Amino acid sequence: MARLYTKDHEWIDVAGSIATVGITDYAQAQLGDVVFVELPDAGRAVTKGGDAAVVESVKAASDVFSPVDGTVTEANQALADTPALVNEAPEGDGWFFKVELSGDADLADLMDAAAYKAYTDAL
Template sequence: MRYFTDEHEWVDVDGDVATVGITDYAQGQLGDIVFVELPTVGTAVEKGKDAAVVESVKAASDVYAPINGEVTEINGALEDDPSLVNTAPEGEGWFFKMTIGDAAQLEGLMDEAGYKAFVDGL
């Protein structure tokens, strides 16, 4: 199941692991991505708090944790090729994987149809 936040992060849930990235809409707003700062494995992240940073030719932007949990893996490919966030934002351009600290927090996120309606209203 994939969820979305109003800060333009997506979350893929597989069992008790969540994979987090930014949406195609977000990468389009940022422009060409030149640098990604990823969290350290083992870092506890809190819903709505900074978890990573993405820098583009236009601006730097925070990537927020969509739920509470602990970072279990980072996408090392982004350190060598941050443009993956532009070319495959909702696939190979994922940022980090994390444990799900509180599954109930997923209920406050949007599904794909809800996110599309949200973006259409921007």
């Protein structure tokens, strides 16, 4: 499945019943230099639109919301030691957490890459 995006600037890649979640390049650019990331623990239930993680930069602290309902299976521990990965590779090695999906209905209202680009261009 192709990468999908939220209006809150999270991205999600789905492979089977597991999804990887991070923030977009647009979001990291708005935040500036990331200095700290608080990640969810494995086993934590997350809800679509609910806060799941926190990212702090030199400019601000922001919540990272879950694009789907599910259970966290893994957090990207590399971010604890190197939060700058969020700036360096926000849509790659700077991912935040993986979640086991409760179902795929949550994906229906997310944007594809073209729709997300149009959305950010209008901001």
